[in-house]
Amino acid sequence: MLLIRKATPKDITSLALVGKKAFVTPHKEAIPSEIMTNYLNRSFSKKTLLKEITNPNYQYNLIFVDDNLAGFSKVVFNEKNENIKETNVTKMERLYLLEEFYGLGLGNKLFQYNLNLSKNNLQKGIWLYVWIKNFRALEFYKKAGFKKIAMYDFPISETATRPNNVLYLEF
Structure with missing residues (x-):
């Protein structure tokens, strides 16, 4: 069974674990271990995640397969980018899946969820950074x-x- 739902403060521990693991997969060969450790500890600390989850402009969405957390997304509504003329656009900061869930179409399902969420929040588009x-x-x-x-x-x-x-x- 597939489930996508908004994260709550109760999800922070599992969110931090999945975030760290999912970030390492594509970056492990390119980022020195000390820099990687510091980045992961800063970006996925419980304090950072709690601050973001409780901010109404941020939304973390969790995707589960048979009650197993497979990944998550993080969107920020009305996040301007200097290269986009529109001001009411969504920044998708994260769309992460654990490697063992690759190839199941989950990334697309989570992306479509974010796309619909952005449109329902009257956004004009969605932007992101990708290495x-x-x-x-x-x-x-x-x-x-x-x-x-x-x-x-x-x-x-x-x-x-x-x-x-x-x-x-x-859009």
Whole structure:
């Protein structure tokens, strides 16, 4: 059985575990271990997740397969991007699946959920950053209709960045 639901503060521990594991999969060869550890601890700390889950502009959506958390998404409503003229657009900050759930169409189901959520919240489009060497994600977003509109140096630490494409899907 497949279920998608909004995350609550009770989900923080499992959300942190899945987030760390899902981030490492495409990035493990490209980010030095010390930088990776610091990024994961900062980005997926219980304090950070609680702050975001309780912020009304953020929404975490969990996807379950047979009561197993397979992944999640994080969207931020009305998050302006300097490369997009519209102001009421959604930023999709995360669309993560655990590797053992790849190939089941779950990423698309979660993306469609976010797309409908954005449209229902009167957004004009959805945008995101994706690392230029995350070929699996780049292909996924291309098939979904996203267009590359810019480049962005994503800060992975205080001293290191990773080149990312800025992708946009206008509704």
